[in-house]
Amino acid sequence: MTNSPEAIMVEGDWQARAKQRTRRINTVVGALFAVGLVSGFFVGFFEDKNAGLVAANSIPPWLAVVSAVVFVVSVSYGSWKLMQVSDELERVVHTKTTVVAGNVMLIGYPSWFILWKGGIVPEPDALWLFAAGIFSSALAYAWYKYR
Incomplete structure (x- = not known):
């Protein structure tokens, strides 16, 4: 059955669509990386240079506003496009990873806050x-992709 022309055409069509989808995903991720x-x-x-990594007022205000707008637009548009x-399957994996990251931050902040109050x-x-959200x-x- 796999030697029939229809089976070969369907398999080739599937592979071509998979390559196109991979190319589109890589294009979106590459564009986000470039931005x-x-x-x-x-x-x-x-x-x-004298302010340090986490110091306030270490970049010009106009750059802070532009960077924040670029970040919000890029993440919003990039997520929608992806x-x-x-x-x-990829949507399910990304949804689960977003929930995990959100839970780490949602649970992490109140726990850290109450320990700080103590x-x-x-x-x-x-x-x-x-950073904990990104790492998680x-x-x-x-875990979800390769298990």
Whole structure:
């Protein structure tokens, strides 16, 4: 049955569609990477070298506004576009990883806050909570994708 011309055509058609979908996904991810790279370059270029990584007022206000707008637009549009070009399994995996990351931040902040109120840990820091969300999202993606 696999030697019939119809089976070969269908298999070839499936492979061509899979390659197109992979190309579309890579195009979206590449575009988002490029936007982030340019944004990061400008922040690094204009950052006050004496201020340090997490210091306030270390970049010009106009760059902060532009970077925030670019981030919100890129993440919003990129997520929407990736959902369009992904198949059902990828959508489920991405939805689960988003829930895991959200739960890490949702559970992490109140726990850290109450421990801070008790004088056990330092004041909650948004950078560490964001990093924990990104890290947990990457771990969850690997778990759901490759298990």
